[in-house]
Amino acid sequence: MSEPLFIGMAGAGTVGSGVYTLLNDNRALIAQKIGRPIVLKSIYCRHPEKVRSQLGNDCPLTTDIFSLVQDPDIQIVVEVMGGIEPARSFILNALEHGKHVVTANKALLATHGNEIFDKSRRCRRQVFFEAAVAGGIPIIKALREGLVANRIDRIAGIVNGTCNFILTAMQKQALSFEQALAQAQQFGYAEADPSFDIEGIDSGHKLSILCSLAFQKRIRFEPSHVLGISKVSLTDVKIAEKLGYRIKLLAVCKTTASDKIEYRVEPTLLPAAHFLAQVDSVMNAVMVHGDAVGTTLYYGAGAGGKATASAVIADIVDASRASGSVGYCFEEAPDFLLPDDSESPYYVRVGNTGLTAKQWQERFSQHQIEVKRLAEVEKSRIWITGPCLLANLKALCSTLAPEDHPLSILRIENS
Numbered sequence: 001m002s003e004p005l006f007i008g009m010a011g012a013g014t015v016g017s018g019v020y021t022l023l024n025d026n027r028a029l030i031a032q033k034i035g036r037p038i039v040l041k042s043i044y045c046r047h048p049e050k051v052r053s054q055l056g057n058d059c060p061l062t063t064d065i066f067s068l069v070q071d072p073d074i075q076i077v078v079e080v081m082g083g084i085e086p087a088r089s090f091i092l093n094a095l096e097h098g099k100h101v102v103t104a105n106k107a108l109l110a111t112h113g114n115e116i117f118d119k120s121r122r123c124r125r126q127v128f129f130e131a132a133v134a135g136g137i138p139i140i141k142a143l144r145e146g147l148v149a150n151r152i153d154r155i156a157g158i159v160n161g162t163c164n165f166i167l168t169a170m171q172k173q174a175l176s177f178e179q180a181l182a183q184a185q186q187f188g189y190a191e192a193d194p195s196f197d198i199e200g201i202d203s204g205h206k207l208s209i210l211c212s213l214a215f216q217k218r219i220r221f222e223p224s225h226v227l228g229i230s231k232v233s234l235t236d237v238k239i240a241e242k243l244g245y246r247i248k249l250l251a252v253c254k255t256t257a258s259d260k261i262e263y264r265v266e267p268t269l270l271p272a273a274h275f276l277a278q279v280d281s282v283m284n285a286v287m288v289h290g291d292a293v294g295t296t297l298y299y300g301a302g303a304g305g306k307a308t309a310s311a312v313i314a315d316i317v318d319a320s321r322a323s324g325s326v327g328y329c330f331e332e333a334p335d336f337l338l339p340d341d342s343e344s345p346y347y348v349r350v351g352n353t354g355l356t357a358k359q360w361q362e363r364f365s366q367h368q369i370e371v372k373r374l375a376e377v378e379k380s381r382i383w384i385t386g387p388c389l390l391a392n393l394k395a396l397c398s399t400l401a402p403e404d405h406p407l408s409i410l411r412i413e414n415s
């Protein structure tokens with residue numbers, strides 16, 4: 001067997017511990033598969049005693065992050081600290097020192113990815129980030145390798161397990177949003193401060209990475225195109241169910257006829273029979289459409305120490321094989337379609353307003369909105385529209401008296 005591959009790792013939390021344990025548990029198997037043993041030479045952490053108590057005394061720890069970068073034996077560094085600094089400086093520094101980098105840090109890549117990929121190209125070293133999107137699902141590998149011959153025109157996915165757990169608990173157990181969030185926190189699926197997840201930011205970060213890879217554009221994260229689930233009511237979940245839909249936090253990017261890219265994260269109605277509507281609890285799934293292959297599906301655990309470690313180790317193995325590739329060289333950020341210019345069917349729920357059904361019909365048609373279906377459920381009147389511009393729906397709302405305003409407006413995704 002060849003020389004060992006020495007790696008260094010920064011961070012020993014959920015993912016870092018998972019990587020350490022999985023490398024130890026499957027050491028011989030991994031060595032057999034890649035033809036050389038992987039040796040984790042040094043792990044950077046702030047609190048060595050805490051890490052030793054979890055991973056044992058054999059764990060090779062350092063409190064000097066840049067010692068990993070300066071060690072000539074180490075060829076690959078793994079960043080699993082999270083956050084922006086010192087993760088950003090560590091990665092840039094490692095590339096300058098000729099190391100390949102593996103990271104799980106979607107927040108960093110979504111906000112500083114262009115700087116990191118520019119540096120990686122200049123340094124002729126690679127950055128691998130399979131674990132940053134949908135944890136253990138090899139979606140990055142699918143886009144980079146398996147689907148490389150395709151022109152991708154659409155990606156739609158459920159990429160945040162916390163939100164999916166909450167929406168599933170609301171649908172299956174009839175819990176309010178607040179009750180479902182408390183349950184997610186109790187099971188360890190949501191942070192004490194869950195805002196990054198429930199406001200859709202985490203999904204937006206992941207979508208911006210997928211969007212870049214799918215359309216060969218520089219990374220652009222756009223918070224104004226991102227809506228979370230904190231305003232989804234149990235009433236809407238129940239009504240959607242009665243009408244044959246499920247509500248999911250859907251991340252979508254697709255090309256448009258006007259050569260823009262539609263990029264959005266928002267709670268969306270999906271027909272109950274739709275594959276993504278069946279993805280429950282903390283599971284993730286991503287659907288990719290390519291011109292040659294058609295629709296492909298990727299489903300699995302989107303988080304958790306072991307599943308994410310599986311993706312990190314796959315990247316380490318890829319990095320060990322990387323030779324002379326110049327990395328990503330996307331030249332421009334995508335031109336996003338404005339949310340108002342995007343077209344979809346909508347679910348519009350109104351309460352007990354002064355307007356009659358006929359008056360509502362007139363308002364819709366005045367704003368070029370076709371109505372496909374009207375239902376009366378639980379003291380609410382629900383309109384299902386044909387495909388219409390969000391701008392037209394907003395214009396209609398602006399003509400309404402405050403008491404007539406819809407209680408909910410949710411996009412429907414049929415494809």
Ligand SMILES: NC(=O)c1ccc[n+]([C@@H]2O[C@H](COP(=O)([O-])OP(=O)(O)OC[C@H]3O[C@@H](n4cnc5c(N)ncnc54)[C@H](OP(=O)(O)O)[C@@H]3O)[C@@H](O)[C@H]2O)c1
Pocket residue numbers: 010011012013014015016044045046047080081082083085086104105106107131132135302303304305308
């Ligand atoms: N957890 C998952 O399932 C999952 C899935 C996919 C991707 N990710 C990504 O993986 C990364 C790590 O996530 P995680 O869940 O493992 O987080 P975590 O459990 O909070 O662990 C983070 C680790 O990094 C250390 N750390 C954080 N900031 C540091 C700093 N400024 N200096 C030194 N050490 C620092 C922490 O040390 P202390 O203990 O001293 O704070 C801890 O050891 C994040 O980018 C996350 O988005 C996580």
